[in-house]
Amino acid sequence: MASTLALVSKTRCFKGEVRKYTHDSAATNGKMTFNIYLPDVALSNKERVPVLYYLSGLTCNEDNMITKGGALAYLSDERIALVTPDTSPRGAGISGEDDDWELGTGAGFYVDATEEPWKKNYNMYSYVQSELQQIVAESFAVDTSRTSIFGHSMGGHGALVLALRNPGYYKSVSAFAPICHPSTSNWGRKQFTAYLGSNESVWAAYDATELVKVYDGPALPVLVDQGDADQFYSSKQLQPSHLVIAAESSKRPVQLDSRMQPGYDHSYYFICTFMKDHIAFHARHLRM
Amino acid sequence: MASTLALVSKTRCFKGEVRKYTHDSAATNGKMTFNIYLPDVALSNKERVPVLYYLSGLTCNEDNMITKGGALAYLSDERIALVTPDTSPRGAGISGEDDDWELGTGAGFYVDATEEPWKKNYNMYSYVQSELQQIVAESFAVDTSRTSIFGHSMGGHGALVLALRNPGYYKSVSAFAPICHPSTSNWGRKQFTAYLGSNESVWAAYDATELVKVYDGPALPVLVDQGDADQFYSSKQLQPSHLVIAAESSKRPVQLDSRMQPGYDHSYYFICTFMKDHIAFHARHLRM
Numbered sequence: 001m002a003s004t005l006a007l008v009s010k011t012r013c014f015k016g017e018v019r020k021y022t023h024d025s026a027a028t029n030g031k032m033t034f035n036i037y038l039p040d041v042a043l044s045n046k047e048r049v050p051v052l053y054y055l056s057g058l059t060c061n062e063d064n065m066i067t068k069g070g071a072l073a074y075l076s077d078e079r080i081a082l083v084t085p086d087t088s089p090r091g092a093g094i095s096g097e098d099d100d101w102e103l104g105t106g107a108g109f110y111v112d113a114t115e116e117p118w119k120k121n122y123n124m125y126s127y128v129q130s131e132l133q134q135i136v137a138e139s140f141a142v143d144t145s146r147t148s149i150f151g152h153s154m155g156g157h158g159a160l161v162l163a164l165r166n167p168g169y170y171k172s173v174s175a176f177a178p179i180c181h182p183s184t185s186n187w188g189r190k191q192f193t194a195y196l197g198s199n200e201s202v203w204a205a206y207d208a209t210e211l212v213k214v215y216d217g218p219a220l221p222v223l224v225d226q227g228d229a230d231q232f233y234s235s236k237q238l239q240p241s242h243l244v245i246a247a248e249s250s251k252r253p254v255q256l257d258s259r260m261q262p263g264y265d266h267s268y269y270f271i272c273t274f275m276k277d278h279i280a281f282h283a284r285h286l287r288m
Numbered sequence: 289m290a291s292t293l294a295l296v297s298k299t300r301c302f303k304g305e306v307r308k309y310t311h312d313s314a315a316t317n318g319k320m321t322f323n324i325y326l327p328d329v330a331l332s333n334k335e336r337v338p339v340l341y342y343l344s345g346l347t348c349n350e351d352n353m354i355t356k357g358g359a360l361a362y363l364s365d366e367r368i369a370l371v372t373p374d375t376s377p378r379g380a381g382i383s384g385e386d387d388d389w390e391l392g393t394g395a396g397f398y399v400d401a402t403e404e405p406w407k408k409n410y411n412m413y414s415y416v417q418s419e420l421q422q423i424v425a426e427s428f429a430v431d432t433s434r435t436s437i438f439g440h441s442m443g444g445h446g447a448l449v450l451a452l453r454n455p456g457y458y459k460s461v462s463a464f465a466p467i468c469h470p471s472t473s474n475w476g477r478k479q480f481t482a483y484l485g486s487n488e489s490v491w492a493a494y495d496a497t498e499l500v501k502v503y504d505g506p507a508l509p510v511l512v513d514q515g516d517a518d519q520f521y522s523s524k525q526l527q528p529s530h531l532v533i534a535a536e537s538s539k540r541p542v543q544l545d546s547r548m549q550p551g552y553d554h555s556y557y558f559i560c561t562f563m564k565d566h567i568a569f570h571a572r573h574l575r576m
Contacts (some may be wrong), residue, residue, distance in 0.1 A: 012557065014561050072557075073561075073564070269301035269360075272358075272360070273302050273361075
């Protein structure tokens with residue numbers, strides 16, 4: 001049974017409402033916060049609407065996408081709900097959890113940790129894939145048979161991993177500047193070592209490039225946008241070409257459209273520029 | 289001559305760039321910061337584009353509108369530049385300047401202060417109307433004969449005042465939840481007393497409702513949106529009905545379209561919802 005939701009705020013925006021909720025989480029053993037945008041037809045229970053999950057990047061929380069992503073105009077028009085979870089547990093009380101912006105608070109990496117001191121709380125994979133989605137299904141007028149997911153950077157990694165590990169569950173997946181091959185970049189190796197341990201064979205379960213090679217499910221539409229002025233692209237933290245090569249060579253039913261966008265960086269200025277394309281992409285697959 | 293601009297950052301967004309600049313200001317006797325969004329045709333000097341100024345509200349700075357307003361998509365399509373100044377001097381060194389969110393830092397109120405200790409620095413009217421606009425005219429490919437202005441809350445007040453006091457200069461003016469009659473609301477009386485002194489007869493020069501009654505210039509298109517779930521509307525800080533009554537009774541050439549928007553509050557969730565309408569309104573008058 002889903003835990004009790006506490007409404008923190010609700011604010012009208014376009015033809016719908018942004019609501020913020022907190023709840024006790026069994027997956028992370030603490031309080032979690034998320035936002036949900038509900039179009040009017042869902043608020044009035046006239047229609048069960050498709051639902052889109054968005055996973056944010058390092059240092060972000062549940063608000064970045066909602067306030068800066070520019071998605072709500074399109075979601076309102078398309079009558080799609082949006083759920084934006086936080087990026088990690090907060091205040092878990094783990095020594096050093098707030099000391100490094102790449103690890104701990106704001107850096108959950110959408111894995112289920114197996115190592116101390118993280119394993120009690122840092123279970124963002126199960127939190128997003130199971131607990132949060134159950135809460136949303138039980139609490140709001142959404143049609144869970146029409147669910148898609150997207151994200152940015154660390155959250156792009158998370159979205160790709162969740163979609164590739166749950167064949168048929170998501171109608172489509174997209175990402176802005178995702179970490180594509182975390183087993184081979186510092187963003188990934190550092191966190192996987194801490195959360196999953198040094199046995200690299202278990203990392204593949206959280207690595208989109210590795211998962212693409214073994215994906216065995218219905219055709220999965222994937223859209224990836226990457227700016228070529230992105231400092232983290234230059235420093236090889238993101239590696240979209242690895243994902244492209246894996247998708248092309250493995251001949252799995254992964255329909256990847258990977259686009260390089262000249263001049264754009266890693267920020268929400270990049271994200272909002274291509275938001276319309278991503279919402280249209282998901283809307284097309286959610287309405288099929 | 290305009291002071292030297294120092295480029296702080298430039299970031300590609302939609303078909304254009306957001307640039308942040310700092311410069312020494314003669315009007316405020318200190319360093320000021322602003323953002324400018326330039327469409328590609330202006331960046332490449334192919335076209336002098338119309339320019340829109342946006343004045344932010346209490347506690348805000350030059351970034352709120354750029355990151356949360358959702359305007360850049362429309363400005364990119366319309367090929368209009370946007371300039372977002374800060375809301376006050378910062379670090380002027382005035383005792384107590386940072387102690388009260390309604391006065392001092394973040395609360396310049398777009399007046400030229402005549403009272404101590406503010407008068408050396410708190411000259412945001414002259415800064416925006418004269419110094420900043422001269423800098424923009426000299427530094428970028430904008431067509432200053434096609435200039436419009438808008439703002440939010442305190443900045444809505446500022447936009448209305450600048451437009452009403454400079455007949456013919458702005459092609460159009462609009463505001464989200466503006467302070468409409470500051471001589472009669474706490475937001476206004478408090479700041480005018482501090483910046484302009486207790487002689488209320490001088491306040492009328494910075495009061496949109498009073499200025500509408502004596503406006504003597506070419507027809508001025510004005511669009512105002514107000515949410516009816518706005519706590520500052522309920523607490524009578526904004527008073528849009530005063531502006532409507534003044535415009536109707538004075539028979540001046542002020543073409544006011546004042547709209548009440550059910551369910552919306554005072555936040556950027558409200559602003560971004562009606563941003564498309566405001567940009568379209570200005571684009572129509574800037575292109576005439």
